[in-house]
Amino acid sequence: MKPIYFPLTYISEPAVEALASCFEQTAVYQPCSRNIPETLQKWAEKRVLEIRVPADEDNDRLERVIKEYKAWAELHKGSELAFFKSRKDAVPFFDETSPSQIRSELKSELKKDMQAEKEKTDLLFNVRLFLCIAQESDIRNLEVNQHITSFEAKERNMLNALKGGDEFDIAEFETPESENSLQRDDPGTYMTAERTEAWFHLMQHDPEKSALFVTDSRAVFDYLTEKIQAAETVLCLERIPFCKDRSDEKFQSWQDNLKKYLDMLAGNGSTDTAVVPPAQGNRNFSLTISCVPEKTPSEVFGQCAESRYVRDEMEQGPGKYKNTVIGLIEGCGVRGER
Numbered sequence: 001m002k003p004i005y006f007p008l009t010y011i012s013e014p015a016v017e018a019l020a021s022c023f024e025q026t027a028v029y030q031p032c033s034r035n036i037p038e039t040l041q042k043w044a045e046k047r048v049l050e051i052r053v054p055a056d057e058d059n060d061r062l063e064r065v066i067k068e069y070k071a072w073a074e075l076h077k078g079s080e081l082a083f084f085k086s087r088k089d090a091v092p093f094f095d096e097t098s099p100s101q102i103r104s105e106l107k108s109e110l111k112k113d114m115q116a117e118k119e120k121t122d123l124l125f126n127v128r129l130f131l132c133i134a135q136e137s138d139i140r141n142l143e144v145n146q147h148i149t150s151f152e153a154k155e156r157n158m159l160n161a162l163k164g165g166d167e168f169d170i171a172e173f174e175t176p177e178s179e180n181s182l183q184r185d186d187p188g189t190y191m192t193a194e195r196t197e198a199w200f201h202l203m204q205h206d207p208e209k210s211a212l213f214v215t216d217s218r219a220v221f222d223y224l225t226e227k228i229q230a231a232e233t234v235l236c237l238e239r240i241p242f243c244k245d246r247s248d249e250k251f252q253s254w255q256d257n258l259k260k261y262l263d264m265l266a267g268n269g270s271t272d273t274a275v276v277p278p279a280q281g282n283r284n285f286s287l288t289i290s291c292v293p294e295k296t297p298s299e300v301f302g303q304c305a306e307s308r309y310v311r312d313e314m315e316q317g318p319g320k321y322k323n324t325v326i327g328l329i330e331g332c333g334v335r336g337e338r
Contacts, residue, residue, distance in 0.1 A: 001263050002027055002050070003212040003327065007199030007220060008187060009131050010037060010138045011049070015216040018285045018329045020048045021243035024255060026214065027052050029202050031131035034059055037139065054205035055124055062125065066132055124205070127198045134195060138187045188217025193304060196220065200301040211266035211297060211321035214329065221288070221328040227304050228292055231326065234271065235261075235289035241281030250278045265291055266321040285331040292324040300324045 005011060005019070005028045016039075019026045027050045030036055036051060043049040188195065215221055225231040243251045254277050261273040269291070292300050 001212050001259070001266060001321070002208075002210055003214045004029075004203070004210050006203075006213045006215055007196045008138060008215075008217065009135045009199075010142075011040065011043075011216070012142055013039060015329065016043050016048060017242050018216070018240075019214065020246065021240060021251070021285075022255065022258060022287060022329070023214075024259075025050050027208075027210070029054060029199065029206070031128040031135070031202065032056065032059055032062055034063065037135075052206060052208070054202050055128060058125055062128060062132065065129055069129075069133060124201065127201045130194070130198050131202065134187075134191075134198075141185055141187060186217050186219050188215070188220035188223075192219055192223045193306075196223065196301065197305045200305055203301070204298070209297070209320070211323065212262055212325045212327070213297065214327035216329050218328065218330065221290075221326065224300075224304065224326060225290055228295070228300055230295060231290045231292045233288060234265065234291050235275065236286070237275065237277055237288075238286045239280045239284040240277040240287055241279065242283045242285065244281075248278075254278050262289070262325055265289070266323050266325050269293060269323060285329055288328045288330070290326045290328075292326070294322060295324050296322075297324050300326075 003019070003023050003026050005026050009028065009030055011019070011028060016026075020043075025047055028040065030040075030051055030053050033053045033056045040049060040051060044051045225233075245251070257273055258275055261271060261275045264270045264273060
């Protein structure tokens, strides 16, 4: 059973490293086969990630609308992230019953009296448009955070270099760590419900099914487990070391045991496999596993979907796995660290 990263379509390098330390390979969805981020392609070449594009039609149209949106954002001196923040309480612009607000602002022409099939087609297009813009926002936000982290490291090095004579008290010039460290943004905090629903709609078009889903967004994990009352936390592993050598027998044994545990958890709920990570290292992260018994992934994510078209596409009948497993990775540069 291969884990699927959700609901974002871009993964930071520390998060990929954490995933690679737990799983042989993780699948990540892309809303379009064009302009896939280079870092994701690099990890795909190393077979750490599997890039999936569940829907890949109308790419020329998609790129044209994105180009128009960027021109609109520049004209209004806005950014993707600012746009999302301003719309946290607004109706999602991939709503199925009316033309999207963003495309109205772009002066795109959509007919209000579309037939049901046409509405569903445009819904998928709007979902992919939403995820493309969200991805660019996430990448830019991550770059800003990396610059801030680099600046803080240089500042600390400079202060340490100033520590010289006995008469010099560096404490007078230092800012308390709690005040000096800026809070790193979790992209999943912004439009959490809309991101989850958009991703779920894309997932419904993936022919390769799984019952294991993993995120590095605490906001997303909390949203989903609060929304799904039946979700139960079944495993909490702290201080898992990052894998330095994927050929290491200890790491391979750890991954094999974790895979067996998760397969049994998704299949029949049995968890008699011992899950013990390798010895701690200098850099560590944590893994929390939650299980939703007797619920398929479509049923779990469907409870978060407002769109009737998304709900209509939910799979019916039993699948290979009868339970849904949701994982959260946190710590040491991974989003969600506190």
